[in-house]
Amino acid sequence: MLLSGTPERVQSYLQVVQAKLESAFYTLQTNLMSQCRRQTNDLLTLIQRQLISAIDLKTLIKSNQDKMTSIQKHGQKKHVFLLSRIINKDLSSIENSTRTLENNKTLSTLNVVETGSVDDIVNNIVKVLLIQKDSARYPSKMRQSVNRV
Secondary structure, three states, rough: OOOOOOHHHHHHHHHHHEEEEEEHHHHHHHHHHHHHHHHHHHHHHHHHHHHHHHHHHHHHHHHHHHHHHHHHHOOOHHHHHHHHHHHHHHHHHHHHHHHHHHHOOOOOOOOEEEOHHHHHHHHHHHHHOOOOOOOHOOOHHHHHHHHHH
């Protein structure tokens, strides 16, 4: 963009540039925070599901332990045999559920990934505008003398 004129016009132009940069930063900030909140909620939902599964497994194991204790105190051998069949079936379910929890464990972290160097962006912003003389405005004789100097 070619901008000519007074320091006041340059200052006015710089204010427009600043507003655009602030708007771009605000958009970046809004988008990143939105992504962060969404992904955090997704992770928390997954963790909550895993916690519920773990609690259900713990409840099942405790129930089987209580039944075994009760049968050992008051039951007969046939009760132990029947309960052991139930426990074996439950153990298979517990192993599968535990394996699923282990495979889906949440060790995720959220990271900000720079797809370009922020320092390069800053350097480019600093270098993108400059003030330069336009020798095309001088009369032709004066332009020649300016070029020689």
